[in-house]
Amino acid sequence: MAGWTTHNGKAVALPRANVDTDQVIPARFMSASRAEGYGGYLFADLRDGDPDFPLDRHPDASVLVAGPNFGCGSSREAAVYALVDAGIRVVVAESFADIFAGNAVNNGLLPAAIPDAGAILDALGDGTASARVDLDGGTLTIDGKTYAFDLPKIWREKLVNGWDDIDLTRAHADAIAAYRKTRAKTASWAWPDGAS
């Protein structure tokens, strides 16, 4: 996965609170393989029959601004695949659900938590605005106004470097092996009994 430091794109508003991952991608689409692509399933039920759905009015948007607690509910990473495959690089909201935010970062999607996201939603209305995101500075500039977002250091590093955790962790193989040995000695009950 390629890392990134800045992004310039078009922002659009999805003025809904508590957008759960069942809304982002309904369960019936989740058996597809990653290679088949998930972009076509994004918000499938919300946009069906709604000709005014924001992403249909502005299909080239790459910054999605939504209400608080975005991504709550199911841990399905397919919700992130659907956003990424549809060209979204940044989701802006007052707050994010924990599992969604972690999944997003693992796929190069920035969950930008901004306390003033409600004001950005109001300013956007039905329209769009040009947006610039700077991961190093931790800022979103939208229509000339700049907002700071709080991003854990580890998440910034991962997004910027496009880090793959598995490679990083395998570099700690010795520490893991040593831990495993100690745990097997001090908490042998932690291994499942062979009975079945």
Place this chain on the structure above:
Amino acid sequence: MSVTMLDKLWDAHEILTNDEGASLLWVDRHLVHEGSHHAFAKLAERDLPVAAPELTFGVADHYAPTRHRDHVDNADVAKMLDRLSRNTDAHGIRLFGLRDPRQGIVHVIGPEQGITLPGLLINCGDSHTSTHGAFGALAFGIGATQVAHVLATQTIWQTRPRSMRITVEGALPKGVTAKDIALHWIAKLGTGGATGHAVEYAGSTIRALSMEGRMTLCNLSIEGGARFGMVAPDDTTFAYLDGRPFAPKDDAWDAAVQDWRALASDAGADFDREVRIDAGDIAPTVTWGTTPEQALPITGTVPDPDSFDGARVKAAREALDYMDLVPGQKLSDIAVDQVFLGSCTNARIEDLRAAAAILKGRRAKVPGIVSPGSMLVRAQAEREGLDRIFTDAGLDWVASGCSMCVGMNGDTVPAGNRCASSTNRNFRGRQGRGARTHIMSPVMVAAAAVTGHLTDAREFL
């Protein structure tokens, strides 16, 4: 120094911390299901083995058909079940497959088999993994990239959450269950109310709960935003686990219990956040909207959206529109089209017994499905004659799986239909496109089945 159970569990699993403040944690148990196919594909791409197949368990549940298991007609379902079998076979992972008599929902069979134990770190690619925290385990749901990471390394990177204690004191009123405790606190604090926190449930009410009740409560933690829910292990926990197939035996059991008794938060341990609830304030609760926080006592009325603040006004208005309800309507007047008793939240033996006690000798006015949490729960219920009570009432008694909670196996609620459901999410379309879900406890589902509308179960107790 006084230490919380969260910190004790965290410290016991921490292999190292990096410069960015994340911990690399050892994973004692990893549970995979059909939805884990993305993670296995990531492993295959890099030709990596599973690091600890003996600590990994596979379960067919999300797509498991609840009827006609001899021949799976649905090609999509067949494909998902086949992928799971092939992936677990290829990596030497034990699988509780569709035809295994122990098959069931991953969060039911983990504890039932003694795979879940106090003091363990447990991961699964499912948000309701918080269920296992009921045993005093550090259990949390993860996404596909993390599932692949755990498969490849038996570890996970995680930043320590903030600690939160919800203390519930007093006797639960008649007809009030663990489900109602959960819906009560989520309605009070919101679906994002505990985001970033690990919740420990404490107090005399929690101590008096059975393991089934504690699992229901921990299961629903994620609906309030908490990725972790936990209860300190005690004699109730040990009595539940003693003799389970994968639990330690003999001397190993004694040593384990000794270690587990030390897990509870020390007296005087500081929590980042404390919430106190009086059990006497909790009533049988139902949801009226499309998030679990949109819940009220059954004695209430559909709220006026303008009675909320901020973003909740619009959310309530949209929810009422989707649910086809009007402000001021009595909740107990809302007619339902069908009922569902099942899911990792409320389909254990105690749940089935409680629902059956209301349905005994009565007929359901609406159709419904009863899907036990596991095939062993199903067998136990049949030994007790509960299946007859459900079928005599006119409900369908089916096999175990996630079923109508998530609708992946084809068990769905038709568009526009209203379902009284013992599940965990009343999201739009969760039980099927256009489906309208009211979540509630098993006794409340049984009462709704009998009357054909949302009903205060206390009328039947």
